[in-house]
Amino acid sequence: MTNALAATVLVVEDEAPMRRFLRSALATRGFRVVEAGTVREAEEAATRTPPIAIVLDLGLPDGDGLVLLRRLREWSTTPVIVLSARDREDDKVTALDAGADDYLTKPFGTSELLARIRVALRHTRAQPSDEPILEIGPLRIDRARHEVAVDGKLVHLTPIEFRLLALLARHAGKVLTHRQLLLEVWGPGSAHETHYLRVHMAALRRKIERDPARPKWLATEAGVGYRLRDQ
Numbered sequence: 053m054t055n056a057l058a059a060t061v062l063v064v065e066d067e068a069p070m071r072r073f074l075r076s077a078l079a080t081r082g083f084r085v086v087e088a089g090t091v092r093e094a095e096e097a098a099t100r101t102p103p104i105a106i107v108l109d110l111g112l113p114d115g116d117g118l119v120l121l122r123r124l125r126e127w128s129t130t131p132v133i134v135l136s137a138r139d140r141e142d143d144k145v146t147a148l149d150a151g152a153d154d155y156l157t158k159p160f161g162t163s164e165l166l167a168r169i170r171v172a173l174r175h176t177r178a179q180p181s182d183e184p185i186l187e188i189g190p191l192r193i194d195r196a197r198h199e200v201a202v203d204g205k206l207v208h209l210t211p212i213e214f215r216l217l218a219l220l221a222r223h224a225g226k227v228l229t230h231r232q233l234l235l236e237v238w239g240p241g242s243a244h245e246t247h248y249l250r251v252h253m254a255a256l257r258r259k260i261e262r263d264p265a266r267p268k269w270l271a272t273e274a275g276v277g278y279r280l281r282d283q
Contacts, residue, residue, distance in 0.1 A: 060084045062103040064094040066112050077162045091115040105169050110136040125151035131172035141275030148229045171225035186221045193221050207259045220280035229277040
């Protein structure tokens with residue numbers, strides 16, 4: 053990974069064996085690892101040595117990791133990947149709405165964690181994205197002309213479909229919750245109208261996926277939201 057030898061990852065986890073496991077997994081990829089076992093230690097570490105990414109457990113002895121996440125988001129855009137034993141959909145949605153870039157439930161695989169970190173870092177380097185043309189896989193999205201091409205062929209999208217796809221493309225690789233999508237595309241009055249999303253996502257898949265029943269690019273995060281894969 054680019055500049056990995058100079059890159060610091062902050063691991064916020066109260067269980068020492070899990071911290072050792074994460075340190076080993078990240079160090080073998082060339083990362084420098086800083087550890088914190090409490091909310092207070094994590095805040096101090098994030099301020100003292102700004103990391104390029106934060107791996108955050110939610111169950112901390114002096115407070116909920118969500119509290120830490122919200123405090124961090126007041127001043128930092130550092131990617132945060134939540135690791136938690138909490139596997140309910142509501143917990144995932146709450147963490148993502150609070151500003152997490154991704155969410156993994158325990159137990160998890162090292163390769164998956166590293167992949168999620170890579171995606172979060174790519175997304176951070178690409179933001180803010182003011183480029184008029186976004187290219188992801190077979191998709192070419194011209195935001196100035198409101199045109200979308202798939203494998204070089206123009207496809208017709210409705211205005212809502214275009215806004216939805218453009219929003220997902222701007223955050224390619226990142227999960228966007230139902231609430232985030234509804235607020236951005238439809239506005240505050242539609243924050244709970246998830247059926248809107250289902251209808252328009254189904255229409256989008258029919259237009260841009262080779263096999264809408266087995267989508268390669270527009271991925272569903274069950275009960276949470278959607279993600280436009282970036283590779």
